[in-house]
Amino acid sequence: MTRLTRMGPLQRSRLYLAIALITPAALIMLAVTLFPLLQSLYMSLVKWNLARPQTIGRFVGLDNYASTLGDPRFWDSALITVEFAVLAVALEIGLGVLIALMLNRDFRGRSFIRLLALLPWAIPPVVNGIIWKWILNPRYGALNGLLLQLGLIRSPDDYIVWLGTPTLALLMVVLADVWKETPFIVLLILAALQTVPPGIHEAARVDGAGPVRILFRITLPLIAPTLFVAIALRTIWALKSFDLIYTLTAGGPSNGTNVIGYYTYLQSFVSLDLARGAAIAYLLTFAIMGLVLVYQRLLYREVRY
Amino acid sequence: MAIMVTTFPRYESLLARRVRAAVGPAAFYLFLAMFVFAVLAPFVWMFISSISPQIELTNTPPDWIPQHPTLFRYQALFFGPQPGQSIPGSAAKFLAALVNSLIISLGTTVTCMVAGTLAAYAFARLAVPHRRRILLGTLFAQMMPVIVIIIPMYITMQAINPVLHLMDSHVGMILLYSGYLLPTVVWIMDSYFQTIPMELEEAAAIDGCSPLGAMVRVVLPLAGPGLVAVAAFTFLSSWNEFLMALIFTASNAKTITVAVTEFSTQFGVDYGLMATGGVIGSIPPLVLAFLLQRYVVAGLTSGSIKG
Numbered sequence A: 001m002t003r004l005t006r007m008g009p010l011q012r013s014r015l016y017l018a019i020a021l022i023t024p025a026a027l028i029m030l031a032v033t034l035f036p037l038l039q040s041l042y043m044s045l046v047k048w049n050l051a052r053p054q055t056i057g058r059f060v061g062l063d064n065y066a067s068t069l070g071d072p073r074f075w076d077s078a079l080i081t082v083e084f085a086v087l088a089v090a091l092e093i094g095l096g097v098l099i100a101l102m103l104n105r106d107f108r109g110r111s112f113i114r115l116l117a118l119l120p121w122a123i124p125p126v127v128n129g130i131i132w133k134w135i136l137n138p139r140y141g142a143l144n145g146l147l148l149q150l151g152l153i154r155s156p157d158d159y160i161v162w163l164g165t166p167t168l169a170l171l172m173v174v175l176a177d178v179w180k181e182t183p184f185i186v187l188l189i190l191a192a193l194q195t196v197p198p199g200i201h202e203a204a205r206v207d208g209a210g211p212v213r214i215l216f217r218i219t220l221p222l223i224a225p226t227l228f229v230a231i232a233l234r235t236i237w238a239l240k241s242f243d244l245i246y247t248l249t250a251g252g253p254s255n256g257t258n259v260i261g262y263y264t265y266l267q268s269f270v271s272l273d274l275a276r277g278a279a280i281a282y283l284l285t286f287a288i289m290g291l292v293l294v295y296q297r298l299l300y301r302e303v304r305y
Numbered sequence B: 001m002a003i004m005v006t007t008f009p010r011y012e013s014l015l016a017r018r019v020r021a022a023v024g025p026a027a028f029y030l031f032l033a034m035f036v037f038a039v040l041a042p043f044v045w046m047f048i049s050s051i052s053p054q055i056e057l058t059n060t061p062p063d064w065i066p067q068h069p070t071l072f073r074y075q076a077l078f079f080g081p082q083p084g085q086s087i088p089g090s091a092a093k094f095l096a097a098l099v100n101s102l103i104i105s106l107g108t109t110v111t112c113m114v115a116g117t118l119a120a121y122a123f124a125r126l127a128v129p130h131r132r133r134i135l136l137g138t139l140f141a142q143m144m145p146v147i148v149i150i151i152p153m154y155i156t157m158q159a160i161n162p163v164l165h166l167m168d169s170h171v172g173m174i175l176l177y178s179g180y181l182l183p184t185v186v187w188i189m190d191s192y193f194q195t196i197p198m199e200l201e202e203a204a205a206i207d208g209c210s211p212l213g214a215m216v217r218v219v220l221p222l223a224g225p226g227l228v229a230v231a232a233f234t235f236l237s238s239w240n241e242f243l244m245a246l247i248f249t250a251s252n253a254k255t256i257t258v259a260v261t262e263f264s265t266q267f268g269v270d271y272g273l274m275a276t277g278g279v280i281g282s283i284p285p286l287v288l289a290f291l292l293q294r295y296v297v298a299g300l301t302s303g304s305i306k307g
Helices: A002-006 A009-043 A063-069 A072-103 A110-122 A125-135 A142-149 A166-194 A198-206 A211-222 A224-239 A243-248 A260-270 A274-303 B002-007 B014-051 B072-079 B089-125 B131-143 B147-164 B170-194 B198-206 B211-240 B243-248 B256-260 B271-291 B293-306
Strands: none
Touching: A009 A274, A009 B089, A009 B131, A009 B147, A009 B170, A009 B211, A063 A274, A072 A166, A072 A211, A072 A224, A072 A260, A072 B014, A110 A166, A110 B014, A110 B271, A110 B293, A125 A142, A125 A166, A125 A243, A125 B014, A125 B256, A125 B271, A166 A224, A166 A243, A166 B014, A198 A211, A211 A224, A224 A274, A243 A260, A260 A274, A260 B147, A274 B131, A274 B147, B014 B072, B014 B271, B072 B089, B072 B271, B089 B131, B089 B170, B089 B211, B089 B256, B089 B271, B131 B170, B147 B170, B147 B243, B170 B211, B170 B243, B198 B211, B211 B256, B211 B271, B211 B293, B243 B256, B256 B271, B271 B293
């Protein structure tokens, strides 16, 4: 506050104005973001099971974290989450780069393609779940019907129960996620590719570099910042997945798609153990923060080549 | 060296060159067709399913093109089921959910735009102490899984419900969504304001404009397209949100994302009706995204890539 007294009247009035302008946003964020964040940190350190009201509020230290980390179901769920995130993000980025490279030229209908790519991105994730649950329906679904007509399935008796086994179901969740997220990544990478000066490729070609070398030594390094942001954001969102799981598989079959986001929901609002739910959610938060720090290091190293 | 290489081009027979010239565009347009199909087909199938009679949906293999297209599901969702139709009871509340989503998304957008513009302007122009740290901190909040906020808010909102009635209410949802989206809104708008040259406001100040006047008369008109994009993003995000709506809304403020997941009867899930709800629920975000496509990618990346 000594700084405040040293300020000139103009500076001080600007500071007061700044405070006044920030106050509405700050109040809302404090009330429904910051305060709840601290409150759930506290809740993760006490007992808070709605099914056992008499024990609510008893301080237990790190017990909720310890019992979570000692629970094999938590680790199953963590493993599934990592499998889902790695597979989905790798496919989305890989396909995104590939498709963007293909589309990065002048052709008729270019703006139509850009418009089209927004469709899966814009629709609610819940609707994505509905679309694929219907397509993958074992008896009436479009996918089995299509495979039957293409002759890849001999008769309706051989219809595949897409969401019937844990591994296959997880792959189908990945498929739905890839469908929704890849087109937007294509748009992001296309935008980044536009900033690559075309002369560079020509120069490299003249110097005798093949197309693969040009891709890995010139194009990809030049769009690295966009790539890293896309990978980082996609990973964070994939680790938090909930809507798609809720509508498509409800975590099943036999917990095969029970990712952390869904597991936390079950613990909190089905088993009603809110303290345990808060602890799991915080573990996920710590994991995401760690990942973001790692990504940030990589990003800044990559930019200064 | 360069000249030497160009004088020895890789040998390619005339025939090979002709084939490549002919196949190249063909292969490209085949790839393009596959991409278009992959993106469109799932959504188009949902639309087709929404206008197919029940009996055609259960054919093996399905009728790809409806023989007797019907709008009875749309009619049932908007005007209530007609006598003799087997429509789940939850369909009657669909229109209310649509209105709830509209009110909540609009309310959230207005709240975020007003509070977010003011705050972002202060951060961008008025030398707020610890500016960078505060902005980064708000983004850190974005990394949290939203359930971290939901769990304590559930307790809090129930506790204060006798006084404030935020549970299952429009105002409660608008507050929740605004708090969740404001960090991103402030972050993106701050980076928009940064791109507007300070000299313009200095000129306005010399002409006797107050900082607030300069914001309203100079900065806001210039940031217009950016503001529209952020508003669209806010509306879209609140319209599509599901988990908070699932926990905090019931009979009174239930949103469309929750409503479409509830079309099941004792005989199972009514996929045709779910598809219809899905099509209707997708229209507002699709219209917004298509209208604003120019700004969507540019706008949403400018905020994040600056990081």
